[in-house]
Amino acid sequence: MMRLVRWILDDYMRTQRILVEWVAAVGIAYVALHAHSDAASTLATWSLSVIAFALYTTSVIADIAEHPSNLVRLLQLESRRTYIVAFLVATFIIVASGYALLVAATYLFAQAAFPDWQLWLTTIPAIIMLIVTAIIVMMLLTPLVAGPLQRLALLAFIAVPLAWGRVIAVLPDMLPGTVMAAFQAMSTFFGIMLWPTMQLYSLTINPQFDTLSLLLVVIHLLIISGLTVLAVRWYDRRSLTIA
Amino acid sequence: MQYVSLTNLNIPGSAIRDVTLHIPEGSCYGIIGAAGTGKSMLLNAIAGLSGNALGGISVAGSSGHHRPGSIGILTPRVQLPAHLTVLELLTRLRTLRNGADDQTEADCYSAIRWCALEQLTQTPIAKLSFFNKRRVALAMALVNKPALLLLDEPTVDLAAHEQQVMIDILENLRERNMTIIIATRGNAPMESLFDQIAVLSAGKIIAELSAQHIRDMQRTLMIRTSEIPTAAYEHIVAIESGIIVTRRNIVLTGDGVRSLAQILQVLLHYSVHIFCIEPRNHPLADLVMQARYPVVLAHRYPVRLLTNAIRESNATEEVAS
Structure with a gap:
């Protein structure tokens, strides 16, 4: 598998696709953080940037992985799972390289905005989990892994909880109390659903080491594992078109 | 194996x-x-x-x-x-x-x-x-x-x-x-x-041919028609070997080509509309054509004219022989 990962990374570098992530990383550090002096906003910018990198890189990698010419490699591997996992690993390495460059460029161009080293180092586990989550979720939303209905369902699964607050706000007052109560209950349910990821994001900005954080990490690791298994299984059952 | x-x-x-x-x-x-x-x-x-x-x-x-x-x-x-x-x-x-x-x-x-x-x-x-x-x-x-x-x-x-x-x-x-x-x-x-x-x-195997069969094909004809009723289908395939019939196409190969006039009579009898007859040089190309939708050429090749032409051709051959 590592030979395939190296091949994917080599292709990504030599075809200069990597420039998008790397130029964006330097650009963000130079343009967005240059005039800042607030470490918290720097950490927030890094987290949001890394999510954007993960979404973009995953969509590009999924497109590459799906191309018939590349699927020729699939026929040489032990299993389909090896193939998709190799592409996931390569995506992670590319996004992580973008993050590393973003941090380095911030140190060079915006030293005043650079957080304390110890503070930054404590955010790294949460950042890694954030990258993995974004990659896996995005991969599940690509045609490489999921069919149209699966993608639609997953998108609704993400979008509806995120937008639920807005939905509640525009509901008319004349709705019966029991109906409104049901809607409010959904808010609570969706809030619990989104809590781990929202907390994970906040951990990348305000890292803490307490029982709640540990619980959060465990929950999130379980979610990531579940999503990874789902992505690999879905890919295993997909019809691929090589010819 | x-x-x-x-x-x-x-x-x-x-x-x-x-x-x-x-x-x-x-x-x-x-x-x-x-x-x-x-x-x-x-x-x-x-x-x-x-x-x-x-x-x-x-x-x-x-x-x-x-x-x-x-x-x-x-x-x-x-x-x-x-x-x-x-x-x-x-x-x-x-x-x-x-x-x-x-x-x-x-x-x-x-x-x-x-x-x-x-x-x-x-x-x-x-x-x-x-x-x-x-x-x-x-x-x-x-x-x-x-x-x-x-x-x-x-x-x-x-x-x-x-x-x-x-x-x-x-x-x-x-x-x-x-x-x-x-x-x-x-x-x-x-x-x-x-x-x-x-x-x-259309996703179905309509014929399997051996290499020898392909090489032996001297000439192939294809008749494109409207939908062929089952009775006409059965009648046509019984005429001669070398006739491949699908819902809207009839391919005549080898000996089947000699049965063209007879097949046209059957089609007329069952009021099957004939769109065109295509003589082509390449036998594979003829077979491939079966998969395409027929182009309506009836106004250019009216069925009676086609049939008469075949009859005249046969009559001329008989007189000559």
């Missing part, structure tokens, strides 16, 4: 319906059909890539989905890593699963030799012509010495002389102890390669 067996294969969401095929080990099998008839889907299914295929698919006695290294495939869409040389690309693919071994270099050079790429081993792929890239893609399919080689339209988009070179390469591959399946639209003269041919129309 059958190397590839498809039994009642159905692929939901594709044209493939109830395909049953048995391809002997070491043979070169042609699947011909027009665009959109399901040839590529069939190759995908054989390669184990159709996640939703229903029915039996067995390759080398195994019905497992993934068969690492045992299948080589050539696709018509060639997009190779431009920055690598031919030898680098083949070496990477050869070492992808198990790493390099004593045979790596020899296998790469074998694939290069089989595809007549000796002069291009150190050439970056970016500098290759489309035809050379196609040959590199074929070498990729061969570098792991697969037992089964699937070729999807190997001559499509090639110039006539390039098609001939490709056919020569494939001819040589027949001696390499592989089972080869070639999907084609029948527009290149590849019939000399095949041991057997299946004609695919």
Whole structure:
């Protein structure tokens, strides 16, 4: 598998696709953080940037992985799972390289905005989990892994909880109390659903080491594992078109 | 021994319906059909890539989905890593699963030799012509010495002389102890390669012909009609061997051609509308035409005029004899 990962990374570098992530990383550090002096906003910018990198890189990698010419490699591997996992690993390495460059460029161009080293180092586990989550979720939303209905369902699964607050706000007052109560209950349910990821994001900005954080990490690791298994299984059952 | 067996294969969401095929080990099998008839889907299914295929698919006695290294495939869409040389690309693919071994270099050079790429081993792929890239893609399919080689339209988009070179390469591959399946639209003269041919129309196998049968075809005619009722169908197929009848097409081969007038009488009797009769030179092209929707040419070739022309032609021949 590592030979395939190296091949994917080599292709990504030599075809200069990597420039998008790397130029964006330097650009963000130079343009967005240059005039800042607030470490918290720097950490927030890094987290949001890394999510954007993960979404973009995953969509590009999924497109590459799906191309018939590349699927020729699939026929040489032990299993389909090896193939998709190799592409996931390569995506992670590319996004992580973008993050590393973003941090380095911030140190060079915006030293005043650079957080304390110890503070930054404590955010790294949460950042890694954030990258993995974004990659896996995005991969599940690509045609490489999921069919149209699966993608639609997953998108609704993400979008509806995120937008639920807005939905509640525009509901008319004349709705019966029991109906409104049901809607409010959904808010609570969706809030619990989104809590781990929202907390994970906040951990990348305000890292803490307490029982709640540990619980959060465990929950999130379980979610990531579940999503990874789902992505690999879905890919295993997909019809691929090589010819 | 059958190397590839498809039994009642159905692929939901594709044209493939109830395909049953048995391809002997070491043979070169042609699947011909027009665009959109399901040839590529069939190759995908054989390669184990159709996640939703229903029915039996067995390759080398195994019905497992993934068969690492045992299948080589050539696709018509060639997009190779431009920055690598031919030898680098083949070496990477050869070492992808198990790493390099004593045979790596020899296998790469074998694939290069089989595809007549000796002069291009150190050439970056970016500098290759489309035809050379196609040959590199074929070498990729061969570098792991697969037992089964699937070729999807190997001559499509090639110039006539390039098609001939490709056919020569494939001819040589027949001696390499592989089972080869070639999907084609029948527009290149590849019939000399095949041991057997299946004609695919709208996802169904409508005819299976031996190589000898194809070579023996002196002339083929096709009649395109409106829908043929069952009674007319039964009547026509009983007339003579060498008549292939589908819902809207009748192909006359060999002795069947002599029955044209009789068939036209049957069609008239059952009020089947005849759109056109197509004499063509290439037997495969005729069979492929069955898969296409008939073009309404009735106003140009009215059925009575056609029938009268045949009658007159027959009468003239009788008088002459």
